[in-house]
Amino acid sequence: MPEIHHGISTTESATGARAINLISTAIIGLVATASGEGLDEDVFPLNRPALITDVRTAIGKAGNDGTLKKALEAIADQCSPTIVVVRVEKGEDDAETATNVIGDTVDGQLTGMKALLVAESQIGVRPRILGTPGLDTQAVITALMPIAKELRAFVYAKPPAETIAAAIAAKPTYGDRELMLIWPDFTGWEGDAVARALGTRARIDQEVGWHKSLSNYVVNGVTGIDKDVSWNIEGKTGDAKLLNDAPITTLIRNNGFRFWGNRTCSADPKYVFEVAVRTNHVLRETIALGLQWASDQPLTPSLMKDTLESINAAFDDLKGQKKIMGALAWWDASINSATTLANGKARIRYKFTAVAPMESLDLLMEITDEFYVDFADALAQL
Known part of the structure; x- marks a missing residue:
């Protein structure tokens, strides 16, 4: 006889973006x-x-x-x-x-x-x-x-x-x-x-x-x-x-x-x-470790959506902390052929801009007599 289930069953679905925590650098x-x-x-x-x-x-x-x-x-x-x-x-x-x-x-x-x-x-x-x-x-x-x-x-x-x-x-x-x-x-x-x-x-x-x-x-x-x-x-x-x-x-x-x-x-x-260099290191390690949950999961469009959202959420957080100027991860169909995907391999592109130190500041000085223009008015007010 076929198995009969009389009642309600629940199937848990773990989808959506995951938080990616920063690595320890100190x-x-x-x-x-x-x-x-x-x-x-x-x-x-x-x-x-x-x-x-x-x-x-x-x-x-x-x-x-x-x-x-x-x-x-x-x-x-x-x-x-x-x-x-x-x-x-x-x-x-x-x-x-x-x-x-x-x-x-x-x-x-x-x-x-x-x-x-x-x-x-x-x-x-x-x-x-x-x-x-x-x-x-x-x-x-x-x-x-x-x-x-x-x-x-x-x-x-x-x-x-x-x-x-x-x-x-x-x-x-x-x-x-x-x-x-x-x-x-x-x-x-x-x-x-x-x-x-x-x-x-x-x-x-x-x-x-x-x-x-x-x-x-x-x-x-x-x-x-x-x-x-x-x-x-x-x-x-x-x-x-x-x-x-x-x-x-x-x-x-x-x-x-x-x-x-x-x-x-x-x-x-x-x-x-x-x-x-250190920003490169932090992003590489943070993303790789933060995506361990995705490894070996079924390779579906929803998995890629969750993965991209997880990476970009981490980027947005770092930008908000002023630790990077910006970064973006995206799906590039040109490097993800059907054959590649069928072999269990997916590629995500990302780019970032580090916060450069203000190593050089040029102060452009000009000498002028314009601040003497209201000399008489200032004198009259004394």
């Missing part, structure tokens, strides 16, 4: 050396990603030797972000240390900076702000770039150079949009500026947003700059202009110590600004 990925008294190897295991959520407490467990404790102190002066730390061994010489920092695959495990790639699977967070303060060499900076690209993270590094000329000469070695070079250093230790850049970047993300550049934001805990760099606000001449033209971000003192420079190492005009 997560630092730090590679450092540490040893000596006070080092807690359970908190900072060698060559493994360690999750730090209380930087002040972590400082007391970072050991007295190496770069880790000093880097954490510099970061803590700015804010208390989430940090992924990979501790590496200091070598017998700088070359061996650099090799340890770069890392390898040992017994099936990634070591050195490569361990940052497994942070998300091991400890549940993905670092977005990367650096190796005090350990930057050309080889280290170069090796960090593929990792940054895979993580969609941004790198802050100091080129190994003792003079302005040497720093500018080193710039052509690097051409990555995910990299900002910083020169010189703050006084204290080699790597202090990079460590404070990591902390300041996380602090800006927390206080303002990823759409504000590192430049012209007061850096806490600084006592001086270790090299002379001439600077003036009109910026037509001087060392700071030469470095920014390279482009290299420099350090200035004006109502506090600040980073001065907005640019990446990219020659692509669309990605010369740090904020454009």
Whole structure:
């Protein structure tokens, strides 16, 4: 006999746009050396990603030797972000240390900076702000770039150079949009500026947003700059202009110590600004993670409508927060053939405009006598 249902049944339909939540960007990925008294190897295991959520407490467990404790102190002066730390061994010489920092695959495990790639699977967070303060060499900076690209993270590094000329000469070695070079250093230790850049970047993300550049934001805990760099606000001449033209971000003192420079190492005009690259990263990751619900659902027009509405709602929200100038996702029939769709593949186009920093402001001055025209009337009123 056929099954008989006498009554009412309800079928739930989950359609419509879904909210897309922004990714966390104020997560630092730090590679450092540490040893000596006070080092807690359970908190900072060698060559493994360690999750730090209380930087002040972590400082007391970072050991007295190496770069880790000093880097954490510099970061803590700015804010208390989430940090992924990979501790590496200091070598017998700088070359061996650099090799340890770069890392390898040992017994099936990634070591050195490569361990940052497994942070998300091991400890549940993905670092977005990367650096190796005090350990930057050309080889280290170069090796960090593929990792940054895979993580969609941004790198802050100091080129190994003792003079302005040497720093500018080193710039052509690097051409990555995910990299900002910083020169010189703050006084204290080699790597202090990079460590404070990591902390300041996380602090800006927390206080303002990823759409504000590192430049012209007061850096806490600084006592001086270790090299002379001439600077003036009109910026037509001087060392700071030469470095920014390279482009290299420099350090200035004006109502506090600040980073001065907005640019990446990219020659692509669309990605010369740090904020454009990070906006790209945020949108890519936010949309991809926010659409996980749509993956493997029946590929129907209603699914595409819901998907497009979800993306554009997120774009509208970001525009309302002034974090982007605008963005739009749309269906392009020319790249979605019946055969492609039947194979379970769909393509959505989208475009965006990042909020550029006002790097240059021209004030057009004119001297005139027009404000003397009513001199007699003004005098008569006295």
